[in-house]
């Protein structure tokens with residue numbers, strides 16, 4: 001199938017792996033930033049295909065994972081109100097807060113609805129003028145334009161009973177934060193393809209220059225990831241540190257300018273807390289003052305909620321590339337997707353959830369390696 005099978009060709013994968021092996025002279029640690037890339041890597045066993053000494057570690061780019069527990073509890077407090085219709089994409093409904101999830105609230109009589117576009121909230125608002133419609137606006141730069149469009153249209157069209165609960169985070173400050181950590185192991189990045197389709201990749205250039213790290217904006221299919229790894233390795237082995245674009249069939253340096261214009265007309269940059277990581281300065285969006293009538297946090301005045309993550313959970317270290325799911329004593333025992341203890345298991349896009357989904361809690365590493373090597377043409 002065009003655009004799918006052509007990026008899953010085991011013969012080509014084998015050639016790239018051969019080239020990686022040919023040029024590698026020492027061990028390297030490379031981080032893939034996006035949760036979608038992590039899933040592709042674990043699903044297709046790309047980490048098993050790589051030559052020994054090229055280690056992929058998993059980054060913070062899973063939007064559900066990094067949404068703070070406090071924000072999830074705030075969403076639940078709003079969703080429990082009788083005067084509210086609470087709207088969300090489906091992936092947030094199973095995410096547990098301190099007391100249950102949105103499905104629980106729905107089963108207890110809360111009006112919680114799954115929408116497929118934030119703009120669906122405008123229709124719901126017009127059909128329910130006596131209710132307050134709240135959309136849970138989470139995610140990275142990728143989802144910001146559609147959320148901005150909802151607020152912008154609500155203001156333009158005078159739909160006053162629509163608001164959004166904003167928990168948007170931004171990728172470049174998280175990369176800078178990882179690189180500033182004294183525990184950092186990451187020497188190169190596979191950059192976030194979907195985020196850069198909106199934002200372009202200019203803002204990664206000063207980070208690459210300042211920290212002297214290669215950043216290769218990379219897609220999500222197996223050959224994308226292998227090619228992105230090869231481009232990163234070529235830079236590392238030759239001592240270069242630049243931003244390169246592996247995903248040129250989708251994006252360019254400038255990104256989608258009309259989408260950016262819309263985003264910055266509605267949002268401004270502010271500090272944000274990341275689940276498992278902590279507060280990162282200037283790492284998220286908040287609504288501009290002109291749109292305060294559509295800001296659910298201001299409208300509902302939900303008090304700060306004190307939350308505690310389980311002590312056993314190392315998801316913060318996983319999101320920074322310091323550790324991996326197997327390093328957690330609770331992985332696959334106390335913690336699984338039905339009973340997630342931490343950020344990287346709550347979302348299907350999280351690294352712990354990916355390892356679990358593809359059976360890495362069940363099989364020995366060597367058995368997995370062999371199966372995956374043969375499924376991709378025996379390249380390992």
Ligand code: SF4
Nearest residue numbers: 313314328335342352
């Ligand atoms: S397996 Fe669970 S407890 Fe362990 S790091 Fe992952 S999310 Fe946290």
